[in-house]
Amino acid sequence: MSIFIDQTTTVCVQGITGKEGSFWTKHMIELGTQVVCGVTPGKEGQTVENKPVYNSVKKAAQQHNIDASMLFVPPRFTKDAVFEALDAGIKKIVTIGDGIPLHDMVAIRQAAKVHNAMVVGGNTSGVISPKLAMMGSFPHWIERVYKKGNIGIMTRSGSLTNEVTAMVVAAGYGVSTLIGVGGDPVPGTRFAEFLELYENDPETEAVVIIGELGGTMEEEVAEAINDKRFTKPLVAFLGGRTAPKGQKMGHAGAIISGGKGSVEDKIEALTKAGALVAERPRLVGELLEELGVSKA
Amino acid sequence: MKLFEYQAKDIFKEAGIPIPNSVLIQEETMLEKALDTVKTPCVVKSQVLSGGRGKAGLVVFTKTKEDAQKETKRLFAKDLNIKHLLIEEAIDIKQEIYVSVTIDPNQASALLIVSKEGGVDIETLATERPEKIIKEPIDMRYGLMPYQASRVAYDLGFSKDITKALKNTFLKLYHIFVQYDAELVEINPLFITQDNIVVAGDGKLMIDDNSMFRQQRYEKGQTDYKSDAEYEAAQEGIPFIEFDGDIGLMCAGAGLTTTVYDLIHYEGGTIANYLEFGGPNYKKAVKSMEICLKVPSKVILVVTFGTIARADVMASGIVEAIKQLKPDRPIVTCIRGTNEKEAVNILKEAGLEPVFDTEEAVRKAVDIAKGGSK
Numbered sequence: 195m196s197i198f199i200d201q202t203t204t205v206c207v208q209g210i211t212g213k214e215g216s217f218w219t220k221h222m223i224e225l226g227t228q229v230v231c232g233v234t235p236g237k238e239g240q241t242v243e244n245k246p247v248y249n250s251v252k253k254a255a256q257q258h259n260i261d262a263s264m265l266f267v268p269p270r271f272t273k274d275a276v277f278e279a280l281d282a283g284i285k286k287i288v289t290i291g292d293g294i295p296l297h298d299m300v301a302i303r304q305a306a307k308v309h310n311a312m313v314v315g316g317n318t319s320g321v322i323s324p325k326l327a328m329m330g331s332f333p334h335w336i337e338r339v340y341k342k343g344n345i346g347i348m349t350r351s352g353s354l355t356n357e358v359t360a361m362v363v364a365a366g367y368g369v370s371t372l373i374g375v376g377g378d379p380v381p382g383t384r385f386a387e388f389l390e391l392y393e394n395d396p397e398t399e400a401v402v403i404i405g406e407l408g409g410t411m412e413e414e415v416a417e418a419i420n421d422k423r424f425t426k427p428l429v430a431f432l433g434g435r436t437a438p439k440g441q442k443m444g445h446a447g448a449i450i451s452g453g454k455g456s457v458e459d460k461i462e463a464l465t466k467a468g469a470l471v472a473e474r475p476r477l478v479g480e481l482l483e484e485l486g487v488s489k490a
Numbered sequence: 491m492k493l494f495e496y497q498a499k500d501i502f503k504e505a506g507i508p509i510p511n512s513v514l515i516q517e518e519t520m521l522e523k524a525l526d527t528v529k530t531p532c533v534v535k536s537q538v539l540s541g542g543r544g545k546a547g548l549v550v551f552t553k554t555k556e557d558a559q560k561e562t563k564r565l566f567a568k569d570l571n572i573k574h575l576l577i578e579e580a581i582d583i584k585q586e587i588y589v590s591v592t593i594d595p596n597q598a599s600a601l602l603i604v605s606k607e608g609g610v611d612i613e614t615l616a617t618e619r620p621e622k623i624i625k626e627p628i629d630m631r632y633g634l635m636p637y638q639a640s641r642v643a644y645d646l647g648f649s650k651d652i653t654k655a656l657k658n659t660f661l662k663l664y665h666i667f668v669q670y671d672a673e674l675v676e677i678n679p680l681f682i683t684q685d686n687i688v689v690a691g692d693g694k695l696m697i698d699d700n701s702m703f704r705q706q707r708y709e710k711g712q713t714d715y716k717s718d719a720e721y722e723a724a725q726e727g728i729p730f731i732e733f734d735g736d737i738g739l740m741c742a743g744a745g746l747t748t749t750v751y752d753l754i755h756y757e758g759g760t761i762a763n764y765l766e767f768g769g770p771n772y773k774k775a776v777k778s779m780e781i782c783l784k785v786p787s788k789v790i791l792v793v794t795f796g797t798i799a800r801a802d803v804m805a806s807g808i809v810e811a812i813k814q815l816k817p818d819r820p821i822v823t824c825i826r827g828t829n830e831k832e833a834v835n836i837l838k839e840a841g842l843e844p845v846f847d848t849e850e851a852v853r854k855a856v857d858i859a860k861g862g863s864k
Binding site: 269270292293294295296297300301303304307319331332333336339349350351352353354355356357360377379380381384404406407409410414433434435436437440441443444445446448452453473474475476 | 541592593595596598599600612613614616617629630631668671673698699700701703704729731741742743744745746747748749751752753755756764766768769794795796797798826827828848849
């Protein structure tokens with residue numbers, strides 16, 4: 195098992211005829227993802243990787259049973275594309291664009307709530323269940339990172355995911371499902387909202403969160419543990435412990451502002467809740483061992 | 491993008507929020523004429539983007555023309571690098587209020603934040619006396635409703651006239667928040683004058699960087715950056731921050747770069763600059779190194795773990811950059827990810843000694859910066 199996506203999930207790709215869209219559609223299929231169709235307005239009748247292309251998501255949804263939509267759409271058109279997918283009744287949406295306007299993300303997150311849907315991203319690589327399926331832009335063939343196993347991983351950063359996951363794999367573990375929630379201040383879905391899925395996934399034995407300064411997503415994870423909404427072992431690595439206040443560190447969401455978002459606060463909340471926080475990426479694997487997580 | 495006080499106040503004025511009478515000056519000689527309009531006593535306010543201007547002596551109350559001249563001269567001194575002063579009438583204040591509009595990421599709403607204890611640092615107030623802060627969630631589909639603005643205004647407990655003026659100010663401020671794709675719009679303090687008029691004493695407006703394509707009124711110019719290196723990086727779309735330590739970072743990916751930044755501090759090192767050439771910039775090694783070399787540092791540390799940003803491409807870029815730029819300082823490399831074996835070979839062939847572990851690379855750079863072995 196896995197969460198969010200597996201080999202049975204049927205996927206529509208919005209923006210399938212673009213350079214990124216067609217490139218990653220190929221790799222998504224190669225991993226085992228059930229891409230059933232694509233959408234690019236004006237390109238109906240074409241095919242990409244033998245999958246039919248439609249002018250609208252609604253039309254695609256009339257022809258196919260679609261569980262999830264993957265967006266390869268520029269940031270400024272993301273809001274429109276997400277709303278189109280929601281309008282067609284799709285409940286799982288992944289959007290990877292970096293640079294989505296803040297107020298658009300607020301509208302997207304709110305609309306997702308209203309539709310009882312989950313939007314992952316933006317500013318992320320997406321979601322991958324190694325050896326099964328993915329929605330996004332993961333080089334799934336790199337075994338040093340994308341090895342199948344029993345650790346659920348959630349992350350705010352792509353580059354750091356490689357660094358940390360490689361350490362988890364080097365320690366003898368693998369990944370059930372890796373979710374990039376993204377580096378923006380308003381991600382479509384937050385860490386804590388995925389915990390329930392990991393909690394109910396028999397294949398996930400423990401969860402690793404790769405967080406960083408800014409916002410309160412890590413604190414919400416601590417709350418979920420405190421409230422017993424999540425009861426499996428959890429290890430966190432957090433970047434930006436020594437970052438100066440008021441300075442954006444790369445990601446739009448990585449900033450201490452309004453007295454909130456320091457890594458110190460996050461470590462305190464997580465530690466109090468009983469999670470272990472790794473000071474360095476190298477230590478994440480060791481802490482999983484310390485918690486007695488089995489190596490499948 | 492953070493606007494200057496005078497820019498935020500221009501916007502307030504256009505929206506109908508009263509601001510004090512003021513004149514913006516760019517040089518000392520302009521003061522004389524400014525004082526024809528503003529009159530003393532007045533406040534001389536440096537237009538800089540950093541907070542705590544009052545404590546830093548960058549905002550000064552002056553009683554006489556002579557005082558104003560003295561302060562203007564002092565603040566326009568070259569080393570302070572202040573380009574504008576706002577000469578503003580002194581207001582006879584009865585009360586100071588705090589008001590802002592920002593985003594609540596978890597609730598996916600906007601938030602109107604108001605406190606009767608304005609003029610102070612809101613973060614301190616939030617920690618020490620959170621009960622003094624009113625937070626009103628705003629559903630952005632419908633905007634701030636008049637009843638909400640009215641309710642918050644009444645909760646502050648002022649007379650009818652002031653309450654009405656406050657309500658209107660809240661509504662106008664929310665409108666600005668939406669119109670300018672703001673991360674934050676804040677008036678702190680919002681004055682209530684002895685004549686019971688509501689006036690914006692300060693103004694802060696931060697426009698979301700991701701929305702700049704549709705906010706063309708304020709384009710960032712070269713003078714809005716702290717240094718030429720920061721300007722150049724911004725032109726290239728390369729995330730870059732200048733510090734004053736020893737080690738120049740040239741890494742890939744925001745999270746990894748931030749982590750390397752931490753690891754250097756853990757090892758007792760200091761940072762000269764943060765530069766990230768991952769993602770769409772992974773072929774810009776030459777330009778990135780050129781920018782790094784503009785900042786004084788003892789060593790440049792390259793750490794990457796790219797997937798789409800291929801390791802072999804980045805390694806070749808580093809080799810090319812060294813060939814073209816002939817850096818005057820050592821380069822430590824730790825390049826991994828897609829095609830990492832090829833990357834190691836490329837670096838070795840060029841005479842470099844690539845490191846493969848992030849912490850080892852960090853220690854090596856810190857050693858060099860401290861004057862140890864190369």
